Amino acid sequence: MAGPADQGVRIGLSVVVMALKDRRAVVLTTQAEDGARALPFGPFDPVRDRTFERALRDFVTDQTGFRLGFVEQLYTFGDAGRATPRATPTPDQRREVSVGYLALTPDAAQGQTHDAHWDAVFDFFPWEDRRADNPALHAALVEGLTRWSGADDRRTARARALFALTPDHRWNEERVLERYELLYEARLVAEAWRDVRQTPPEASALLPGAPMGSDHRRILATGLGRLRSKLKYRPVLFDLTPGLFTLSELQAAAEAVSGLTLHKQNFRRGVERTGLVEPTGQLSSTTGGRPAELFRFKGVDPQTGAAPGLSLPAQR
Template identity: 50%
Template sequence: MTTALIIGLSVVIVAADGETPCVLVTRRNGGLTALPFGTFDPAEHRTFEIALRGWVREQTGFDLGYVEQLYTFGDRDRETPEATLADTPENARVVSVGYLGLTPDPTRPPEALEARWRGWYGHFPWEDHRNGRPGIIDAVIAPRLQTWAAGSENRQSRARLAFGLEGQDWIDDRVLERYELLYEAGLVTECARDAGLPLPDVKLGEPMASDHRRILATAMGRLRGKIRYRPVVFELMPERFTLSALQLTCEGILGLRLHKQNFRRALDRAGLVEGTGEMMAATGGRPAELFRFCREKFRRSAALGITTPAMRREG
């Protein structure tokens, strides 16, 4: 039997709503949250990106700005996004090409479309450490992983490294590794759904259609790593911003609190921003100067990202 190959295009569009990183999602599959997704038609679309921009505009009313290819999800045993596609042949294999898009403008989608901005920590509550280590890790995740890993040193080691257990450091950009570990252990809704098993007794974050939460995890890890070696965080900022707003955006993406003085010293050394001389009145405090990203300066060279000196925590 000949297997039909369908190329799907999905995109994680990220915006910073204050200190909350948000993704643009749609509603599919009887109410499940999904990423904007559509197929590539070689007869109609000259490039993947042209097709992607068209699908996003049709589904969300949003015009993509900055976008980069994220990953190709084509494993034979992955749960393919057939449920998000119409008229998919029964024997089709769907290869999904994922993209990451960044925007400084989380424009509200038109009311007629099933699209909205959603904070990404609703899907990954264990990833937000800005107010300390999330209780869900030690109270819910760690005991279940210990049960799953019992008798296997390999599993135990993976759990320790992924979730910072037993004195291991938390490594913020291992988002995909953590999600896939929870999936393998049968602790997320998607695993039970894909295998036709009873749902877990505890819901660990909001599930998504198909393998879209896996794609979102990939984008989160990519962005967390990339802001340290490329100035992509400025794609999330307006033309003029305060240094406090920039720090809050970085903290939101990383899920960590940063050391204010060290963060600003690192910005000065890198020369990534310059003051505009304009001031913004702050409620309850002194006016703050507005800055801008020195985009022209770095167009001619490989600009470094932002140094992210995390605050040390006691205990």
């Protein structure tokens, strides 16, 4: 009888490609076989492919028409029971392991293949956008989590802490994956029902937010959480912005990623303290009002190699 070793392991590569478009954080997606959106994903062939990254770049360009710039490895996803991604469908039950990557680009260019386009990140995670009140979403979230928690104090405490449901809890924008996994556990997202081949009792049992193929919404949550964390200790925001920008545009970019409304004066003071930007002496006439000064990213300090991140002073 064949054992687990005989079943083998299939290795796939997936990538979260994020950009900014119309002051929104967007992610490059393709279409899964069930019609849901999916991250660019492809198999790794150990005979044909020399490196993971080379294989990743080739199939992303083939699937989407988009050429990747800088990429970094994100995480390795190998939990048992993962749905087989559409790029490697087979009738067998081999363990699916996906190596995830994060890529950032300042150019959400059009011209992808017919089923690839840019989707707003918060279409998949509406609860992660804290810039405006959404009473209907908040009510659905509280109702669903309360139903799941029941009389279990540990569940209640976990839900309150992650979603800052009470005044004594502070919202931590970096914990994107933990929040999604809790919602999955509470069966408040479509993937939780799909993965056990069940149908939710009614549509109202699910929170708003578009599902994704396989476990790609989990991978996207990991990528968004990583990016939000890196904002504070590396100048990654400038990988998403054009060469010239106003400070208002830079703040809008930070808000689009963090999902927070930032304090204007404190944000600008923080940018000045880092020494990451310098004025160009040029003015932007696209602000719709008084022309604003254009800045550019100075880059890494050649002497120290220092390149700090940006503080995110949220409005109270």
